[in-house]
Amino acid sequence: MEYDEMFERDFIARTLEIVEQYEKYIMKSVSETQQFEVTLLINCLLGLLIFPREHCFNSIPAKPIDELEEWGLSPDFIQNWGRHPGKLKSEKHYxxxxxxxxxxxxxxxxxLRPHGNGVRITSLEFTxxxxxxxxxxxxxxKIFxxxxxxxxKPPPKFLRDFQ
Structure with a gap:
């Protein structure tokens, strides 16, 4: 396996591990005013959202949102689907x-826009x-x-040139 194939997979896995380590070690050892788990997660979205979208798009299941409760998702989270991007095939809509x-x-x-309860950030708005x-x-x-x-899973290098 070439380094860049391992890098893509490992980058995603290591980013997830950073979030897990933060929750396991840092959240327990600092005061509430020093906890930055939302900031960390937003920073980690490069490895947990952008990287999978850019390098593993074909392995993302085309399941309807209302079937993804175990992924932490609910159709209620979507305020507006808006106009569908032309790059996205119609069978992948919703x-x-x-x-x-x-x-x-x-x-x-x-x-991104944070929503909170006056003390903590409770949700993020994506537009x-x-x-x-x-x-x-x-x-x-976090669950999602x-x-x-x-x-x-990133595709093998020889397939990436044809996607």
Whole structure:
């Protein structure tokens, strides 16, 4: 296996491990005012959302959102699907594939807005230029990106040139 094939898979796995280590070690050892788990997760979305979308897109299951409760997702999180991007095939509309595509765009273009209860950030709002809007509770976002990271597999190098 070539290094770059291992790098893609390992980058996703190591990013997930960073989040898990933070929760296991840091969250228990610092005061609540020094806990930055939302900041860490937003930073880690590169490895947990953008990287899987860019390098493993074909392995993302095209399941409808209403079938993804075990992924931490609910159709109620989506305020507006907006206009469907022309790059996305119609059979992928309203599925996990489109949801990942839309969240990736929101993160990559810094279209995130925190929602909170006056003390803590409780959810993140994701928007894109096609009027998509989803508000995902923080705990559900952690479940979702964990499942996504665990489920995607980068294609072999020789296949990437043909995608």
């Amino acid at each position: 599925t996990l594939v489109e949801f990942v595509y839309r969240l990736r765009n929101a993160v990559a273009h810094a279209r 894109d230029e096609h009027d998509f809007c989803a508000v995902v509770p923080f705990d559900n976002l 990106v964990t499942k996504l990271a665990q489920s995607v």
